[in-house]
Amino acid sequence: MNETSTDINHELTLDANATAGLLHEIFGVEMTAAPTECANCGNEAEVGTLLAFTHGPGFVLRCSACEHIVLRVVETPEAIYLDARGAVYLRLARSRNKPLENDALGG
Amino acid sequence: MRQPLDWQIATLKDVKPETAKVKSFTFTLPNWIQHRAGQHYDLRLTAEDGYQAQRSYSIASEPEQEGEIDLTVERIEDGEVSTYLHDVLVPGDRLEMRGPIGGYFVWEATFIPEPLVLIGGGSGVVPLMSMIRHRAVAGSQVPTRLLYSVRTFEDIIYFNELEKLRADGSGLEVFYTLTRSQPPNWNGYNRRIDDQMLKELIKPFDKSAQVFICGPTLLVEAAANSLVKLGLPVAQIRTERFGPTGA
Numbered sequence: 001m002n003e004t005s006t007d008i009n010h011e012l013t014l015d016a017n018a019t020a021g022l023l024h025e026i027f028g029v030e031m032t033a034a035p036t037e038c039a040n041c042g043n044e045a046e047v048g049t050l051l052a053f054t055h056g057p058g059f060v061l062r063c064s065a066c067e068h069i070v071l072r073v074v075e076t077p078e079a080i081y082l083d084a085r086g087a088v089y090l091r092l093a094r095s096r097n098k099p100l101e102n103d104a105l106g107g
Numbered sequence: 108m109r110q111p112l113d114w115q116i117a118t119l120k121d122v123k124p125e126t127a128k129v130k131s132f133t134f135t136l137p138n139w140i141q142h143r144a145g146q147h148y149d150l151r152l153t154a155e156d157g158y159q160a161q162r163s164y165s166i167a168s169e170p171e172q173e174g175e176i177d178l179t180v181e182r183i184e185d186g187e188v189s190t191y192l193h194d195v196l197v198p199g200d201r202l203e204m205r206g207p208i209g210g211y212f213v214w215e216a217t218f219i220p221e222p223l224v225l226i227g228g229g230s231g232v233v234p235l236m237s238m239i240r241h242r243a244v245a246g247s248q249v250p251t252r253l254l255y256s257v258r259t260f261e262d263i264i265y266f267n268e269l270e271k272l273r274a275d276g277s278g279l280e281v282f283y284t285l286t287r288s289q290p291p292n293w294n295g296y297n298r299r300i301d302d303q304m305l306k307e308l309i310k311p312f313d314k315s316a317q318v319f320i321c322g323p324t325l326l327v328e329a330a331a332n333s334l335v336k337l338g339l340p341v342a343q344i345r346t347e348r349f350g351p352t353g354a
Contacts, residue, residue, distance in 0.1 A: 011351045013324050018163060018348075020209040021149045024112050032211035048211025048345070 016050040016061050022073065023047065026080055029092055037088035040068035047090070111140055114151065117204045119196055120175060125264045129230060130193060131167060131179045134204065139174045142166050144241040145213035145234045145319070145347075148178065148206030152188055162188040165233040165321075165347075166207065169240035179264060181230040212347045214238045214319060216245035221343075222312040223251040226300070226330050228322025229262070231349055235321060236265055239279065243272055250278045254308050256300050256326065258287035282308065300326060302333045309337065317343050324348040 016023070016032055023031040032048035043065035050061040050070055058074030058081070072083040084090065117134040124130050144166075151161045168177035182193040196202070212234065214223065223242075225235040232255055242251060257263050263283060273281045284296030284304065296304060309316050318334060320327050327348045334344055 010328065011324055013328075014348045014350055015212070015346055017147075017209050017212050020147070020211075021112070021163065021205065024208060030111075030208075030210040032209050045342075046211050048209075 012053065012055055014052040014054055016047050016052050018052050018054060019059050019061065019073070020048075022059075022075070022080075026073065026082060027090075027092055031090075031092075034093065035091045036070065038063035038066060038068060038070055039086050039088050041066035042088075111206055111208060113138070114203050114205045116201050119198050119200050119202065121198060122196075125179060126262055128182045128262075129179060129264050130182070131177050132192060132196070133168075133175055133177050134202070135175045136204070139176075140207060141170050141173075142176065142207035142237075143210070143213040143215055144170060144237040146207035146209045146237075147234070148176065148204050149208060150178075150188060150192075151203040151205075152191060153203070160187040162186075163208070165237070167233045167236050167240075169237060169244045171241070171244045179230065179233045179236070212319065212321070212345050214241070214317070216242055216247040216249070218317075220247070220249045221315050221317045223249050224309055224312065224316040224318045225251065225253045226256075226305075226308075226318065226320040226322070227253065228256045228300075228326040229258075229349075230264065231320075231322030231326075231347070232264055233321075234347065235319060238319065239269075239272060242279070243275070243277065246277075248278050250312065252280045252282065252308055252312075254282045254284070254300065254304065256284045256286060256322070258285065260285055260288075260290045260293070300330050300333075302336065305330065305333045306337055309334070309339065314339055314343075317345075319345050319347075321347040322349055324350055 020032045034047050036047050037044045043063055049064045051064055053060040060069055061071040063070050070086040074081040115138045117136050120135050121133040122130055147163045147165045149161055149163050151159055153159050164178040164180055166176050167179040180189050180192050183189045227235045269281050273279050286299050289297050320330050327346050331344050331346055
């Protein structure tokens, strides 16, 4: 698969927010406010900043700074496949009810 | 405890036409969870043969509205879900929904009171309206400027309510830009959102503004890039792209 940014159709780009429901399903917590780091350029930001491409059979989330692939997800009737090699880490909050500190703007 | 991701059966309570192509739908939820302004719900339709179509729609109502939510939806000509909502669903009908979903594109009146800049294109104004309604109900005085881009005057959603709220003395300012045609004596903007417009928009707030941009992808990207060029830190700009115009 071509992982360079030359194949990006910018008009079809969405934000990771558009995939928030499935991400929540996979990880068991709200993920768009979760911090992550791009394995390609080191950009650290919330998952919600990632660019989402949802028109394929799965979806692809790319770094908003360098446009490299951070996460790939494909759903089949039996399972969900997650390819997270583009992320150095994903920070999953333990508590579902208490907002993260970094949830607050300017906080 | 019920989690936002559990599907539940919502009942349509009321439908309100907003513009020729846009309606607001009020749903009552058996397992209502208070949302945060900017969040969305997933809707799922299942055909008799098992085929499913799922879409996400932003919540338009304020979190303080208990037990029910309003979704404002634009009718997309070849849309599987929006056409069903617009053309088929009537009050009393039931629908599968889950939510509230999302935690990134949200604003709460309890946040540090930095000035708020909201930029919406077309139905991209919907999650911003939830923030504006929440701001009003919570009695927030945070200086807030909304820049709202639509094609024609008739396409403005929530016009009467926005006009009322901007006059309530709480510090909400509303700027419209009509990109295709303007009524006689129109004194708002009449072009696509550009650098000059954004410069005027953020000027009173300098670089302290917290920005939320929602609309068609190209509008969102152009506005976000312009604001970064104007010196606004990337971390203060949150975006929600809708995809191609009219899709």
